[in-house]
Amino acid sequence: MEQTIKREETTLKVDEIKKYDKQYNLHSWSAQSKLNPMVITKAEGIYFWDEKGKRYYDMSSQLVNLNIGYGNKKVIEAIKDQAEKLAFTGPGNAIDVRSELAKKVIEIAPDNMGKVFFTLGGADSNENAIKMARMVTGKYKIFSRYRSYHGSTFGAANLTGEPRRYTCEPGIPGFVKFFDPYVYQEKIEFKSEEEASKYYVNKLREQITYEGADTVAAIVLETVTGSNGVIIPPKGYLEGVRALCDEFNIIMICDEVMAGWGRTGEWFACNNWNVKPDIITFAKGVTCGYVPLGGVIVSKEIAKHFDDNVLMCGLTYSAHPIGCAAGCATIDVYKEEKLIENSREMGKVLGAELEKLKAKHASVGDVRYIGLFSAVELVRNKETREPMVPYGKDPEKVMSKLVGMLKEKGFSTYSHESCILVAPPLIIKENEIKEAMAILDEVLDYADTLTH
Structure with missing residues (x-):
């Protein structure tokens, strides 16, 4: 007997699901005719x-x-309850779940962090983070690494280093790429992780000098490189990047979209090295995909900057109530379980x-x-x-x-x-x-x- 998938007003057979999917949907990163979902x-x-x-x-x-994982009842119930209570309100309003989630995020973030700007996902988060860095510093160049993925929207794709950026080139002026601490495939034989870190940080320093330190707004890096091979920074590397940022007045942005929310055994991956970025971007694990949500966590210093300077960032669905409710419940699940x-x-x-x-x-x-x-x-x-x-x-x-x-x-x-x-x-x-x-x-x- 052919299996069916039921909804309130429709019942689709499996062959219909596949037929309609191929007929009406576009799938990402794929030549559509070759798909068999x-x-x-x-x-x-x-x-x-x-x-x-x-x-x-x-x-x-x-x-x-x-x-x-799938089917977590606490998060599902939170989504249902919020949908019945208040499914949507504009991002300019204050509501309980938005306030609660922001507080929860700041409480588990590194202790230099001050406020959160909520987005819909990782690309949104990275787009807004680089805008903030430019606004705060008055500089325009953004450094990111070759073996990186930060999203596929136009700005995030220019931030990305790997081949998925190619379709967005020629790119936006000001995006500069540097090499990863990819020790396994490096042609140099290092005696220790610390020696490798010194080499990569010195090369980055050299590149900052050649680009003009007074033009560099931010260095963006996945704290632990994600899809491009889970490249874990060698000992001393993140600390070295932090020191460069301090020296040259550059915003350090850690993309924790994939590495955050317990994935590395810490709330945020930067905690593994006790490094405190100026900005952390997140998404994915904050709701685990039950509903879309992302965010940009900024330091107390950056938050203070926007007390008197206009934050030129905005999204219709920023801090969406259902997303925030799911985020609150998800953080509770991390703690309780x-x-x-x-x-x-x-x-x-x-x-x-x-x-x-x-x-x-x-x-x-x-x-x-x-x-x-x-x-x-x-x-x-x-x-x-x-x-x-x-x-x-x-x-x-x-x-x-x-x-x-x-x-x-x-x-x-x-x-x-x-x-x-x-x-x-x-x-x-x-x-x-x-x-x-x-x-x-x-x-x-x-x-x-x-x-x-």
């Missing part, structure tokens, strides 16, 4: 099911945002499993992990560290095939360049990690056949 029928915990009743481990938390602590503890389990894969498989060049945020970097040759696919290209669809093989076996995630992301919901248990990683282990046997 899965129909999702239900989800619970760390799992979701397709139209055939097949269960999948969600090992990327969808887009590394579903930290509390001890998900920050679970991220740390289960991160150790995940890290141990990843190290086993690295030791076993010829195709695994490097594994990087912090909390429940990790990547498996695949190579053709462990000695030369030749990537599994060339940068920005996958002519033989190798990574697509590997991700497809994982999905076929019930392990859902995505890849970027030569890296497979492993970032499960923060509610995951030890046995679930080991069961899922056994699937990855099996698929990596095929990847090994591509090495030389």
Whole structure:
């Protein structure tokens, strides 16, 4: 009997869902004619099911945002209650959930932070953060890294360093790229993390000098690089960037859209290094995708600047009541279910499993992990560290095939360049990690056949 998906006034059969999807929807980052989208029928915990009743481990938390997993009743009830109480009011008004969420965010942010500007998502957050930096400093250049993704709107795409920025070029004047502390693929053999950090920070200093320090408004960096390979800053790196920003009066912006909200085992990833940015951007884990919400957290000093200077930022749905209600409930869930602590503890389990894969498989060049945020970097040759696919290209669809093989076996995630992301919901248990990683282990046997 064919499965149906019911709504109050419609009942769609699975074949109709797929037909209408392809006929009327545009899917991101895809050539539409080649798509064969899965129909999702239900989800619970760390799992979701397709139209055939097949269960999948969600090992990327969808887009590394579903930290509390599927079906959390507390958040669902908060959304329902707010919709009945006050579904919408303009962002110029003060309401209970907006005030409550702002207070909750500032209480868990680094202690130099003062206020929050709420947005709809990560790209919105980054767009507004760079506008604020320009307004505060009176300068116009924005530094960001090559292996970065900050969003696909025009400003956020110019901020982005990786190939998804290309369609927005020629770009906006003033955006400058610098190199990441990508130690694994660096041609220099460093004796220590500290030595690597010194090298990268000195090169950044040199670039600031060449660009003119009096023109640089902000340095923007994912605290831990996300989709571009979970590149974890070596010891001393973030502290070095902070020092450069202090020296040259540059705003330090940490993009924590993906790395924030417990993903690295801390409320915000910068806490792992005790570094205090001037601005933190966030989204994803604040509501875990139950409804859209993002935000820009600014330091007390920047907040004070806008006491007497007009904040030229605005969004119709800024601080949307339903989003704020979901955010309040989500923060409560993190605390009540001890998900920050679970991220740390289960991160150790995940890290141990990843190290086993690295030791076993010829195709695994490097594994990087912090909390429940990790990547498996695949190579053709462990000695030369030749990537599994060339940068920005996958002519033989190798990574697509590997991700497809994982999905076929019930392990859902995505890849970027030569890296497979492993970032499960923060509610995951030890046995679930080991069961899922056994699937990855099996698929990596095929990847090994591509090495030389």
